[in-house]
Amino acid sequence: MPYYNSELLEKYPKLLDYFTKGISDDNKNISHCLLFWGRDISSQCALALEIARLLNCTKDKTPNCDCLNCKWIKEQTHPAVKIYTRLDFKEGSSTDDDESTKGKKNININQAKAIINELSVTSDYHRVYIFCDRDEDGNLLPLNQINFPEATSNALLKTFEEPPQNTTFIFLTNDKTDIISTVVSRAQAFFVPASDNEQEDYNLVENIISDYWMLERNQVLEFENNLYKLISENEPKEIFTQIQNYILATIKANSENKPLFYRLKQDMEFVEDAKRQISLTPSMNIQNVVENLAFKMILK
Numbered sequence: 584m585p586y587y588n589s590e591l592l593e594k595y596p597k598l599l600d601y602f603t604k605g606i607s608d609d610n611k612n613i614s615h616c617l618l619f620w621g622r623d624i625s626s627q628c629a630l631a632l633e634i635a636r637l638l639n640c641t642k643d644k645t646p647n648c649d650c651l652n653c654k655w656i657k658e659q660t661h662p663a664v665k666i667y668t669r670l671d672f673k674e675g676s677s678t679d680d681d682e683s684t685k686g687k688k689n690i691n692i693n694q695a696k697a698i699i700n701e702l703s704v705t706s707d708y709h710r711v712y713i714f715c716d717r718d719e720d721g722n723l724l725p726l727n728q729i730n731f732p733e734a735t736s737n738a739l740l741k742t743f744e745e746p747p748q749n750t751t752f753i754f755l756t757n758d759k760t761d762i763i764s765t766v767v768s769r770a771q772a773f774f775v776p777a778s779d780n781e782q783e784d785y786n787l788v789e790n791i792i793s794d795y796w797m798l799e800r801n802q803v804l805e806f807e808n809n810l811y812k813l814i815s816e817n818e819p820k821e822i823f824t825q826i827q828n829y830i831l832a833t834i835k836a837n838s839e840n841k842p843l844f845y846r847l848k849q850d851m852e853f854v855e856d857a858k859r860q861i862s863l864t865p866s867m868n869i870q871n872v873v874e875n876l877a878f879k880m881i882l883k
């Protein structure tokens with residue numbers, strides 16, 4: 584089953600750019616725990632394998648690179664790049680694949696222990712463990728709390744938090760709520776849209792804006808600084824648009840919660856104002872715009 588798929592990768596120039604830069608730049612290393620969410624698990628897996636390739640390539644990291652690591656990853660025979668599902672684990676001494684995994688419902692504690700053991704031995708490669716689910720025919724499926732239960736997550740929590748050097752974990756899922764929150768909070772999450780039509784992209788802003796309405800008054804400066812840093816490093820308009828995408832998605836998910844709904848609708852307008860200010864008046868001091876926006880969004 585070819586999980587490495589360069590055609591699927593073409594849908595994600597921005598994500599690829601983010602990871603390529605992060606992996607190439609000594610100062611801007613990517614997180615060792617990544618969580619992909621969205622409907623398209625095959626694309627998530629192709630992205631995860633591409634990240635594994637960028638981390639292991641010994642030549643120039645170009646898509647057509649012919650180094651041994653790139654070749655192995657494209658063929659899915661790399662010894663340190665693994666896709667972990669409930670079905671890819673042999674219990675005890677059984678050598679019969681079908682027998683040992685038949686009816687196996689989840690990535691269990693024994694599997695978690697085997698991973699911890701494996702990681703205790705050093706590796707010459709950058710290890711990338713991709714966690715997801717699959718059916719008997721090899722079709723990829725998302726993680727959820729049944730196939731990746733709390734007990735297994737807990738057994739691996741310390742490993743996720745402080746992995747050995749050169750180790751990256753990637754979780755593939757439909758929605759962040761399908762993974763227990765202690766794992767989510769240790770991971771950097773990325774929305775992977777299923778197609779170009781799916782416009783709810785807010786990868787760049789998610790880490791700083793997630794649940795921002797829960798922030799306290801004394802956190803407004805930190806929020807403002809994070810937002811300003813992000814805007815200085817990117818196209819400001821794109822950041823504001825992504826904030827709006829995030830707010831819109833939250834509105835959709837919380838239509839029953841009226842107080843939050845009205846607050847978010849108001850915030851949408853504040854962000855729209857900020858966006859208008861910087862496009863109409865390019866000389867406008869961006870720091871002032873950001874400060875204004877942060878105070879409006881948090882201090883009400």
Ligand SMILES: [Zn+2]
Nearest residue numbers: 640648650653
């Ligand atoms: Zn290579």
